[in-house]
Structures are given as C-alpha cells and as structure tokens.
Amino acid sequence: MIKLTLPDNSVREYESGVLALDVVKSISEGLARNVVGAVYDGKTIGLMEKINEDGAIKFLKFDDKEGKHIFWHTSSHIMAHAIKRLWPDAKLAIGPAIDNGFYYDIDLEYRLVQDDFEKIEAEMKKIVKEGLELERFELPRAEAIKFMDEKQEPYKVELINDLPEDAIISFYKQGDFVDLCAGPHLESTKKPKAVKLLSIAGAYWRGNENNKMLQRVYGITFEKAKELEDYLKMMEEAKKRDHRKLGKELDLFFMSEEGPGFPFFLPKGVEVKNELMKFWREMHRKAGYVEIESPLMLNKHLWEVSGHWYNYRENMYTTVIDEQDFAIKPMNCPGGILVYKNAMHSYKDFPMRVAEAGRVHRHELSGALHGLMRVRAFTQDDAHLFILPEQIKDEIKGVIKLIDEIYKQFGFSYKLELSTRPEKFLGEIKDWDLAEASLKAALDELELKYVINEGDGAFYGPKIDFHLTDCIGRTWQCGTIQLDYQLPQRFEMEYIGADGQKHRPIMIHRTAFGSIERFFGILIEQFAGAFPTWLAPVQVKVLPISDKFIDYAKKVKAELEALNIKVEIDERAEKIGYKIREAQLQKVPFMFVVGEKEAESDTVSVRERQKGDIGSMSIEEISNVILNKIKTRENDSPQLM
C-alpha cells in the first residue's frame, strides 16, 4: 500500500504495484510538478522518493535502473513518433524499454534498412528539440477502442480488447502523436538528446510464430553525447570477449560449413575441456555420484516408450539400421533408465546419483545456432537421481548446492527460474502439482530468489534453471534440475521397499554445466580468453632469447613437464619482444625468458601475464607457485581481478 500526501494534506492510498506518477501529476500539481517516475511497493523508483514512514513521496532524481527504463520508454515513443512522421501508414504494436535501450514493433509495408536509421534519428532529434510535453489522459474502453480505430491502429485496438475489464486505459500524447500506454514517462521529449538506432529485426506479433512478423527497431538514447559514446565503446570492448572470436584467435575450436552446429575442438580447446571435466568429476565424486556411459543411438521402441518419438521427433536425427528405425539420442535419460533397469534395486540403495557426460544431438532450427552457445551436438553433464518421495526436497537442495559450488569456482553469478507445466505434457496434473511444490519448497528453504515461468517446463516435469550471462548481457540456460514422475512410470521402473513390495522411484534429471560446449563458451567470455592457470591450455611458455639457448629451454620444459605443467617453447628465430607479444596475446599465464644469464645460474626470468616481469627465480621455486595455483584452482584470471 502506498500513501500519497497531496498538497491539501489529504492522503490518498494506492494498491501496491506500479503507480504511474503522472497520476500524481494530475491530482497534485505542486507536489510533483515535473515529476516522472513510478513507485513500486512503496519503494522509490524513477524520480520519486519516500519522505516519511507513511510512504509519502516527493520529487527526486533518477534511480539508476528504473529511471533508465522510463527514459528509454519515452525514447521509444519518440522513435515511434518519428517513424510515424516519416511513414504515416506505419502501424504501431508495442514499444517497451529493455535493459539496454528500447525497441518498437512496427507493421510497415516499406522495409526499413540501415540507411533509414539516419533519417529516423534526425527526425527523433527534431522531436527532442521541439521539447513536446507528454500528457496523460484516460478513456473508457469503448471510447479508447473507437479512438485507436479512427487512428487506424489495429494492434492497439487488439491490445485494448485484451485488457482486463477493470483496467484503466491510458494514453500519452506528445504533440500530434498519441500512444496507448500505461506509462510512466518523462515530462517532455527534450531530454534524450543523444540518439542512436542500433538494429532492425523481425519479431512476431505477440511472440507467436503464426502471427504476422513485424519490424522491430532497436535503439538507445542518452542525455549526453558522451554517454552514448561511452556506451558504444563499452559494447565494442565487450565484443572483443566474444567466444567465437576468441575461439579462433586462441585456437580453441572452430565451426565448419560442412557441419553446421557441430563444433570442432582443437588441441587447446580439448585441454581446457578435459581440465574442466576433471574438476567436474572431482566435485561429483565428492557429492556421492557414480558415472556411467550409454549408447549414442537407440531404437525407435525406446524413444516411443520415453515419449520422445511423439513429443520431440522433429528435433531428432533418425536413421534405419537392418530395417529398424533408430534415433541418435537427444537426451541421456532413457539410456540412464536402462542402466537402472539392468538390476533390481532396494530402497536402501536410494538416493542413487548416476552421472553421465553424454553427447546428445538435437536438430535445432538453423536460425537458433550461435557459436558454442547453441549447437546441434553437445555434451550434457547429465545425472539422474533415483529417489524416494521423502528424499525429494533434500536431494533437490543438494543439487542446487552442488551447482552453486561449481559456479562459484568460476566467479559466476546466476539467475534462477522455475518453469511449470507446459501445454504439451505427460502424466497426471496432481503429480505435476506435487513436483512443482517440491521444487518451490527447496528454493524457498534455501532462501533463493527466482522467477517463475508458467508453462515453460519440459513435457515430463517442471524444472529449475540456472542462467548465466555472456559478454554482452544475453543470458543462457546452463544448469537445470527437473523432477520427473513420468519416465519411471513409462519405463515401469521399480525398487523393493521396506515392506517387500515393489514401488516406483522418483527421478531427478539435472545438469550443472548444462552443455559443456555452452559452458565453455560462457567461460571464454567470462575470462576474455585469459583462463585461470589451472584451466589454461598452455600454462608456461618458455621463450629463449636466441637459438643458442634452445637446449636450456628444453631442459626447463622437461622439468616442468615432469611435474605435469603444460608448457611450450617458442623456438622461432624471433626477437624476445616478438615472442613475448605473441605469448601475451595468447594469454599464457606464465612466460619464462631464458638466455645466457638464466642458463648459467639455472634459473628463469618469470613474466606473469597480468603483472609483467616478476624477476628471476629457480625452476623449483616458480613451479611450486604454479603447482599451488593448479592444486587450489586459484582464480587468477586477470579478468576477475
């Protein structure tokens, strides 16, 4: 509940939720004259401030995040206004603010191209210069529909029709431009002086691929030109971390036209992946997991039982062997289940935690592919837990903790999402309800924040997803925990309970990395390719000053290799500066410069990638430092310091 003190000292109360401050404006001239902003659950956002315990509010300045949203939301109106001026037949759909800027979906016969951006930007700047005041007004439903109909805005009419009965239908007007909008907005169009349109893309009306595809124009604005400049520079910098670029530069992996969506890993990429999996195996062993392997390909019968043949067929690679249909596995679970069914189990065996790093193939839509983040063949660090009903909550909590611990190793922060029953689902609703409640309970008991995605679960059960962020802020689902009552039934899985009777186990599917490929991609971007020493494909590069010292360099290399340190020599007849530059660009954690001085004293001159020259040390001394970093898996990537 929000209390608003008006100039006449009367108090008005609002339900919690977003309160458009323009409402305040209309009722409280003087208190909130130039105010733009909103209050949410009594907390200040936008230009507002709580001034006393009652939750009264007064004019303030921008709060960072929400303030930006208001700024950009108004900017999206300015852009729509500009486009309407240039192409009066454009039909407006929706135009919200996003984390970095805003967009507007527009239905326009004419196809916008990059070259139109300048024109639109120029028109936007004109509107900014005009400093049009934004006015809010409300209309009853019938009038609102009539109004938008007259303006020939069919999408707006549809939006109004879908608003709940009691919704307040508000509009914002700036000059001759009016838009259906809940607000809030800036008081005038004069602030977003630095304007930049970023890209144009297609987007389905209301996100449904059966609907018409509209043109979505993305843009960003700032008050000052310098801010825009900084933003664009920052984006440029961020793009240097792109794993696709670094993957090439650092010889980690590549993609070939011959296998769209099927990544090739180069020796250095495999080194990193192997180290990653070593870490993974250690963590899982400690957490009480065993590991199995199941076949890549299984016959149609199995996929019919699992439900994949009917629910997932368009995504599976299939083939015929000896006149029998087979499918390459898109998921590891059925294989894991066959392993379970290979023997009779007792309740005493539970919880069983069975891991499998299994390569799966899914025929993803070509437009969905993206570097290592979205591929058609990937290795899931899967595991299936077979448990008793009373073990659900604790096992889920255990999995969450394990995933959290794994992510912490890399310094990741993550977002959690809980996805519930989809339209296409197997099994009984009551089982679904129970499963969803268990996942919620586990999250709540661990006091974790999460958002709920209604209807986003897998067809066999609800799930908790862990989302990680890439270099430009896109998030990718990595870890997932899915509770499943369906497959145990479909596969008639059993165990013998304390009562000597057969019972059905409950199954949890889970991944930590999600896909090793995707996780690797995120990792590359997180560290900008400068892997911590323990993960680095080359940990030490030995750089002889000249050919004369190659023998000594080889001796150094042999000593380090005996200690399992990954080392290379740069034997080329280049100057030391050149070799250092190259090793630095390859982001090798340690460089050993060896010349006459070192060969004589049996030492090396050590150069660390982030600190530069750290002086001359004996081989034993420096290898102890390195071994210790490897052993403790110290996060010494310069990106995290």
Add this chain to the structure above:
RNA sequence: GCUACUGUGGCGCAGCUGGUAGCGCAAUUGAUUCGUAAUCAGUAGGUCAGGAGUUCGAAUCUCCUCAGUAGCUCCA
C-alpha cells in the same frame, strides 16, 4: 523455420556507379642470434560460398541454394 543483413587467400579487411583481384597479419625461404608487446628482405597462396541468369564482359546486377550475424520463435 521467420525478418533483415553478410559471405573476397588460414585470419582481419580494401575493391566507387560491372572491364577478368589487392593490403596487413599468419605461413614459407634467406639474412639477423638480437634481453621483456611486432628485425629486414624475398616467396607462395584466392577463378571472389556454390549454382543459374542478364551482359560483349560480373567479385560487383538478378534469382536459387548453402553458411554466418542480429533479433523473433524454439531451446541446454
């Protein structure tokens, strides 16, 4: 899959309104043996994603296919 854009030697790029391809890095050869982010010189390497068409003539124009990029849909 959809919308828009892109596709030139291993990599990064240039090639204006059509007249049969250039640069830098890398590679390679030779010289240099040089102390902390690029030594000098030479050589080789591409029928311009693939196909069809327009044209006297196409990397440059048109169409189709493939691949990539951004976003949408979908998803780990």
